[in-house]
Amino acid sequence: MHAFAALFTELDQTTKTSVKTSALAGYFRSAPEEDRLWTIALLSGRRPRRTITTTKLREWAAERAGIPLWLFEACYPVVGDLSETIALVLPEPETRIDRSLGAWIADLRALDAADEETRKAFILAAWDGLTATERLVFNKLLTGGWRMGVSQKLMTRALAQATGIDEAELTHRLMGDWSPDRTSYHALVEAPDPSADLSRPYPFCLAYQIEGAPETLGPVTDWLAERKWDGIRGQLILRGGDHFLWSRGEDLMTDRFPELAQLADFLPPGTVIDGEVLTWDRAGDRPLGFSSLQTRIGRKTVPKKLLTEAPVIVMAYDLLEWRGADIRQRPLSDRRATLAAALADLPASVPLRLSPSVVADDWAALAEARAMSRDLGAEGLMLKRLGAPYRAGRRKGDWWKWKLDPLTIDAVMIYAQAGSGRRATLYTDFTFAVRDGPSENETLVPFTKAYSGLTDAEFGQITAWVRRNTTERFGPVRAVKPELVFEIAFEGIQASPRHKSGVALRFPRMARWRRDKPVAEANTLDDLKQMLALYG
């Protein structure tokens, strides 16, 4: 644990990617194999199962610190991290325990079968024998809330440096449904068996938003343009008679979309498709919208009624594997042709279709087509170079998002709440309202929250303002004088009976602080309803 805590400190003390990468590579070279495996697992979101509830941890920490539980709870939002809060309130350690990461995890697992008394004694003894950073790391193992400022990409790069294995190849090896309980460092990293995991996905290819005019991309004929659908990006895998559906965040979503099981009857095994999961209105031949899709996300079992109300399809973008062969290195034009041929004869009832190409003679015509996106329930266009392979990860050059400009509305800030983690000392989470009613009897109707889009300096100024202009407090939330106006940008708007305003926004954020605008010039609820009528 000592070496792992030292790594944690090293990673924590720098914001420079190169320094983080070399620190992590150094750790991968020197740590025992079991600890390496666990480090890879933790940094790719594979956590040990939680054996102790956070409720118990809070109680025990408060008790050990000699403070009432409410005071511990009051500290938590200030720190923004439960593991750290516990580490900070505990008294200085009295003993010194040094065990490897793997040994600690094994001990914690053994607690699964223990009674509460034993668990408590174990945890208190551990807290008492660890330094501040080790405690923090240990608590993170307990709570499973693991963030070390290291992306999976950075971790993979460090592992590539330490092992000499190609980074893209490693990315692929580390994907899918593996667990440190069932594999070893050697089997996972050094000598993988491709047939061991039929469900293993390929790394997703991701795009950046285009910078500047698309004309700079060269002839329009070099590019495939298609709609940017607003659903869940997914990778559909048909292998060995089974089917699997992965999200971009490497969540296995197969069971949530049972209607996709039939696809194995229509496509040969050894097929992997990159596409978008959408709820689809067959009559209108358009997406039902993200709020409809939301009724399906997070549901592990799906009632029949929902299957009829919000049926899903996969809108296929790309073909990564065909008849068992990895075809990612073939040019997109080739992969698309194969995909189109494979889907050509599917009956209309099969929930899989080819995302239509948007064909245009020049960039101007394509720009016109893009402008129609919202009417079709899409967010804009995707541009993909026809001659390019399917790459791993987010890179510039071959794929671009060409999204529509967001919708905007000027709104009044009415509530503020402090952020968490990095932003724990700043007011960053705001509730916004629009004006409603005649001017002599005007009210403010809340319609959205937003947390992002401003600089730390702006958040600092707003924080100072919030402290001076609080009118009421409700726990951590402060009501403030309705005085500051912000331009709120968002990607879509839908009717929502759950909200007082009657609308729900998609991806709301603060585009600008409108210091030039008084409240009297903020938008009204009628403006919002007009937008709903236009774009909802």
Next chain:
Amino acid sequence: MVLEFRDAGIYCPAADAYIDPWRPVDRALITHGHSDHARWGHARYLATEAAAPVIRHRLGDIALQTTRYGETHRIGDANISFHPAGHVPGSAQIRVEVGGEVWVASGDYKTTDDGLSEPFEPVRCDTFITESTFGLPIYTWPDEAALTAQINTWWAETRDRGQTAVLGVYALGKAQRVLRMLDPALGPILTHGAVEATNAVMRAQGIVLPDTTHVTPDLDLKPLKGAMVLAPPSALGSPWMRKFGPVSTGFASGWMRLRGVRRRRAADRGFVVSDHADWDGLNAAIAATGASRVFVTHGYTTQFAQWLGEQGYEAGIVQTEYSGESLDDPDPEEAQT
């Protein structure tokens, strides 16, 4: 009441005087020179002898009367005296006694001895007015020796990598405290103008500080490799820093106790150095006063007052315009170079 809480500040009716007022008043009793406590525009000031040079430096030609610690002044019907608060050199708690009832307004304070400020002295009173900048149990400070070792180790490592160490510190108090922790054998110590100006004031009043070199535009930095630079936090990341070439940046503040804040500051290293009392310090200080009633000013007022209430004190919250240990708003004085 001996003291009242008014729009302009903490007011003593018996003396017709305010303690650290934030609006212009006729008579101001000033605990210390930080800009949220010592403001411009009052007709008359009273502060300690040791605090006076900095207050004069910052506020210019004001009508400032000085006092020794422990000396009693009869103002109107009140007996008023100043007692060490341990916050920065010259900082004071102000004791006010009217008709046998004693109140103490403590301004900003810390209970540990920083080797620079006159150490905090508990003053017995009926009612104590306390800050709560760090009034949560997550805030406990490392001891001075551990801090000294951390800072010097960082300096040595930075120097050995061929870089310059730049440490963000508040110009008044924190800078001089850190200065006395530094090991001059490691290399030259350079200062930003805001820090050097306060150094000069303190040296002139007899406070011994290690030698420093003021970074002026025409200073030749070549012979000063491996230096430690002390600068106000606002200078970190500013164009002013470019002249030092490759640097490692540090920030010294009680807020550095929190990982999230350390990361947001985007400094390479955070050192937990505060001139305010930590959780244990606040509780010990309050207990030592013997007060039955406590008013909580700036900081985690709600939480700290509730905690004190549960400990058997009659606890209240007072809204003031003191900012405690500010993280983002630079002290206006520090913007000068």
